[in-house]
Amino acid sequence: MVLEAERWLELRRFRALREAGASISEISRETGLHWRTVKKYLEDDGPVAPPIASPRRSRRGQVMDAYAHVVDEWLRAELLLKASVIHERLVEQYGFTGHYQRVKMYLQVARPKIAEELGYTPSELARLHRRFEVVPGAQAQVDWGDEGGILAHVGIAKVYSFHMVLSYSRDPFVCFTTSQDLATFWACHRRAFDHFGGVPGSIVYDRTKTVVRRHVAPGKAVPLHPEAVAFAGHYDFDPDVLAAYRPTGKGRVERQVTIVRDHVLAGRSFSGLADLDNAFLAWVPIRRRTTHRTHGEVIAVRARRDHAALRPIPSKPYLVAERHLRHVGKDCLVAFEANLYSVPATMVFHRQLVEVRASAATVSIHATVPDAGGITLLAVHPRAAGRGRRIVDPSHWNGLPDGHTRATTTSHETFPDHPDDELAVVRRRRVQPAGTLRYLLARAEAADVEVGRRPLSIYDQITGTGPFS
Known part of the structure; x- marks a missing residue:
């Protein structure tokens, strides 16, 4: 040209x-x-005009033309589908040979057209969000991480990491658990407050079931879990639940999950949960010496201002417990989470309805109706790890038959009428444990009876079944 x-x-x-x-x-x-x-x-009569080059189709258009209708349909189903996902699906499902950049260039043109076709506004397409900064002590963010089978070699199938990050300084806290249940979730909060030395003014959550009682439509007030309300009221902080599908609202802690995996867990082996917790605590000084790229200060310097502004921790902890109704079995055991816990036999009856209150460390069993003294507690046990365990206090079976009065005899001796004498005879005639049935038969009086011996032909004659001559 x-x-x-x-x-x-x-x-x-x-x-x-x-x-x-x-x-x-x-x-x-x-x-x-x-x-x-x-x-x-x-020789042209008109003015001399510059030559116009014939339009040439770029290779990008040639590569994507055959797949344009497929990509457009995917965008109509999910407008914000990532280019990497589209390229992956094209390669896997259609044998696409073009480069990932070809897909990106096509999406720059196709996505706005599809958005206009579907009636999307620019703000809905961009999904922009407002960056916010907070004052010291004002906010923390919480999230879970799934660490998978990092302890599978010691018999722990699944490990989770609990993360809390102070929003002002980005000072982190992490602990590791084997459960994400209600009691464990709030027990991790208490550990985080002790780690920071105080309680933040508000804590940001996503819509986890340990915080939200149920999901509601956008724009509706989110109903909080009763234990979340009680725990937040006791420690004097405000639960801040994000809108659905807005992970950018807690990006500080989302980023922290990845940082901990890279700097604490990657390339190492651990012997248990305590070893994981210790590895994090050993890394905390290194993290605090780091200059954060966003606020531009050393995390430890900024964390001192953050910690000083936190609210005090109440002297009495609030212990969150899961509450479940269960029945007492004939063996005085109560089933909970595929484990069995004992209750006193003298205080319960078969099929009695009891309440199981499970905290992170203990399982307490309560009667649904208080006794004369207003007490409902029946038993307290350490919470079993895993499944199929029996946690039994032997004293709970006191008063139940244990078989120590059972006796056997082979004598036909007539007992005296007096009960005391009868008991004495039984004690004298009690058979001590023997190794074989032969020993018992040898001591029996029936063993001394003489048995008559006859030829088998006699029985044939009696029954008339003998052989015919």
């Missing part, structure tokens, strides 16, 4: 030669152009 433009300028410059009487061949030799090209432009 550049060469054609240069030739066009040459034609304009030498057109005067044609008007002066120069032949086409002379102008061709002068300009270095083919005589047919000179003739084409100089």
Whole structure:
């Protein structure tokens, strides 16, 4: 195209030669152009116009044309589908051979068109969010991380990491658990408050079931879990539940999950949960010496201001417990989470309904109706780890038959009428544990009876079944 433009300028410059009487061949030799090209432009009646290059299709268009309708349908189903996902699906499902960048370039044109077709506004397409900053002590963010089978080699199938980050300083706290249940979730909060030395003014959560009682439509007030309300009221902080599908609202803690995996867990092996917790605590000084890229300060310097502004921790902890109703079995055991816990036999009856209150460390069993003294507690046990365990206090079976009065005898001796004498005879005649049935038969009186012996033919004669002669 550049060469054609240069030739066009040459034609304009030498057109005067044609008007002066120069032949086409002379102008061709002068300009270095083919005589047919000179003739084409100089014999035109109109003004000389620059040559227009024929439109050429880019290779990008050629590669994507065959898949454009497929990508458009995917965008209509999910407008914000990522280019990496589209490229992956094209390769897997359609044998696409083009580069990932080709898909990105196509999406720059196709996505706005599909958005306009679907009636999306620019704000809905961009999904922009407002960056916010907070004052010291005002906010923390909480999230879970799934660490999978990092302790599978010691028999722990699943490990989770609990994260809390102070929003002002980005000072982190992490502890590791085997459960995400209600009691464990709030027990991790107490550990985090002890780690920071105080309680933040508010804590940001997503819509986890340990905080939210149920999901509601957008724009509706979110009903909080009763234990979340009680715990927040006791420690004097405000639960801040994010809108659905807005992970950017707690990006500080989302980023922290990845940082801990990279700097604490990656490439290491651990012997248990305590070893994981210790590894994090050993890394905390290193993290606090780091200059954060967002606020530009050393985390430890900023964390001192953050910690000083936290609210005090109440002297009496609030212990969150899960509450469940269960029945007492005939064996005085109560089933909870596939484990069995004992209750006192003298205080319960079969099929009695009791309440199980499970905290992170203990399981307490209560009667649903208080006794005369107003007490409902029946038993307290350490919470079993895993499944299929029996946690039994032997004293809970006191008063139940244990079999120590059972006795056997082989004597036909007539017992005296007096109960005491009868008991004495039983004690004298009690058979001590023997190794075999033969020993018992040898001591039996029946063993001394003489048994008559007859030939088998006698029985044939009696029954008339003998052989015919």
